[in-house]
Amino acid sequence: MRSQQVHHPLFARFYARLSISMESAGVDKRRDAMLAGLTGSVIEVGAGNGLNFAHYPGTVTSVLAVEPEQHLRGLALISADEAKVPITVADGTADRLPADDRSFDAVVASLMLCSVPDQAVALAEMHRVLRPGGELRFMEHVSSESAGQRRVQRLVDATIWPVCFGGCHAGRDTLAAIAAAGFRVEEVEHYRLPDSRLWPTTPHALGVAVRA
Numbered sequence: 001m002r003s004q005q006v007h008h009p010l011f012a013r014f015y016a017r018l019s020i021s022m023e024s025a026g027v028d029k030r031r032d033a034m035l036a037g038l039t040g041s042v043i044e045v046g047a048g049n050g051l052n053f054a055h056y057p058g059t060v061t062s063v064l065a066v067e068p069e070q071h072l073r074g075l076a077l078i079s080a081d082e083a084k085v086p087i088t089v090a091d092g093t094a095d096r097l098p099a100d101d102r103s104f105d106a107v108v109a110s111l112m113l114c115s116v117p118d119q120a121v122a123l124a125e126m127h128r129v130l131r132p133g134g135e136l137r138f139m140e141h142v143s144s145e146s147a148g149q150r151r152v153q154r155l156v157d158a159t160i161w162p163v164c165f166g167g168c169h170a171g172r173d174t175l176a177a178i179a180a181a182g183f184r185v186e187e188v189e190h191y192r193l194p195d196s197r198l199w200p201t202t203p204h205a206l207g208v209a210v211r212a
């Protein structure tokens with residue numbers, strides 16, 4: 001099986017800038033909440049420029065951060081050097097994680113399940129590399145509970161959104177996909193960021209799912 005290619009040089013540069021300004025708009029607090037209490041070995045999938053790295057608690061013994069996009073991976077390497085827990089940055093994609101079965105205590109997926117070509121395949125890989133009872137920590141923008149905003153999400157997903165934003169889909173039902181992949185969603189917080197319905201990616205879900 002050939003693994004997926006991820007080559008979005010323009011989006012990578014755009015995201016590297018935008019993401020830093022979004023941190024002070026509240027994303028940094030959400031990263032703290034997503035990673036709070038984690039222990040042991042962690043694999044982070046689609047790590048981007050490494051904005052989670054500074055938020056890992058000292059109880060995490062190692063992080064394998066997988067990032068397929070070259071520019072973002074270079075920035076992740078710099079972030080890894082500054083982190084207080086040991087982080088190894090590796091090339092790889094969610095459909096074929098560079099890890100053995102049941103080898104991690106936790107998987108982290110933030111703002112990336114919107115962008116993988118096939119959520120079921122990515123989540124099956126996350127399930128494979130997690131030990132039984134291990135946790136998937138997630139922070140994702142998701143499909144809206146408002147019918148009007150869902151219509152907008154469907155429209156942009158069928159037209160401009162994936163092309164403009166590195167394969168991102170605004171309105172995926174990611175919680176349903178997590179449950180369908182064999183995880184038990186134990187905690188979930190829904191919020192809007194920013195607090196508006198004007199932008200298609202404002203509805204978010206942050207939580208913990210346990211590998212059955």
Ligand SMILES: C[S@@+](CC[C@H](N)C(=O)[O-])C[C@H]1O[C@@H](n2cnc3c(N)ncnc32)[C@H](O)[C@@H]1O
Binds near residue numbers: 095115
């Ligand atoms: C919006 S960025 C989020 C980055 C980071 N997780 C964060 O929280 O800031 C989406 C990330 O998903 C990555 N990505 C896209 N397709 C992927 C795939 N098939 N496998 C793994 N990562 C992928 C992108 O390269 C990018 O780093």
